Amino acid sequence: xxxxxxxxxxxxxxEAILGAARNAFAEKGYDGxxxxxxxxxxxxDPALVHHYFGSKDKLFLATMNSPMDPLELITEAAAxxxxxxxxxxxxxxxxxxxxxxxxxxVALLRSTVGNEWATKMFREFIITQILRRxxxxxxxxxxxxxxxxxxxxxxxxxxxxxxxxIKVEPLASAPIEVVVAAIGPTVQRYLTEDLPGVFxxxxxxx
Numbered sequence: 001x002x003x004x005x006x007x008x009x010x011x012x013x014x015e016a017i018l019g020a021a022r023n024a025f026a027e028k029g030y031d032g033x034x035x036x037x038x039x040x041x042x043x044x045d046p047a048l049v050h051h052y053f054g055s056k057d058k059l060f061l062a063t064m065n066s067p068m069d070p071l072e073l074i075t076e077a078a079a080x081x082x083x084x085x086x087x088x089x090x091x092x093x094x095x096x097x098x099x100x101x102x103x104x105x106v107a108l109l110r111s112t113v114g115n116e117w118a119t120k121m122f123r124e125f126i127i128t129q130i131l132r133r134x135x136x137x138x139x140x141x142x143x144x145x146x147x148x149x150x151x152x153x154x155x156x157x158x159x160x161x162x163x164x165x166i167k168v169e170p171l172a173s174a175p176i177e178v179v180v181a182a183i184g185p186t187v188q189r190y191l192t193e194d195l196p197g198v199f200x201x202x203x204x205x206x
Contacts, residue, residue: 022121
């Protein structure tokens with residue numbers, strides 16, 4: 001028998017879950033929102049949330065309409081020579097954004113401009129899906145890692161805004177390898193190299 005007050009599996013179920021999840025993540029943040037509470041709000045069994053999205057992380061990425069799973073990008077970038085980490089990261093990022101999935105990324109960035117809800121969600125995205133995952137995956141020092149990753153992320157977000165949203169030339173039409181050659185070393189510096197005045201006791205990181 002169908003449970004009273006529960007939605008059956010139908011085409012509207014996924015959207016009902018997404019709507020409830022967006023509200024929960026926006027109001028309570030990623031950590032404060034639970035699968036059970038989201039399911040209750042959507043009028044479905046928690047098992048259906050797992051059926052449609054698999055995990056809390058995947059559900060959150062779906063609410064953001066993210067063009068990529070940051071963990072996959074971080075894991076792939078982390079594989080290989082550490083001295084080429086920045087170059088790999090920038091190249092992978094550009095390949096995704098230059099591809100079919102890039103449209104979702106552009107929409108995501110555009111939504112954060114002047115929209116308090118979207119800005120809050122994007123901040124949660126950076127903290128929970130990038131910072132928490134990148135520091136251990138990249139083998140960064142715990143005391144320095146989050147600030148280093150934040151520096152790198154700010155470089156990537158700024159580049160994405162200029163290249164894909166505002167479309168500033170000649171950056172907007174520059175070949176991927178040109179952008180990689182220019183920005184890769186900067187990202188590498190943020191992630192692994194010495195940052196004078198930052199972690200030596202004379203700056204914010206000291």
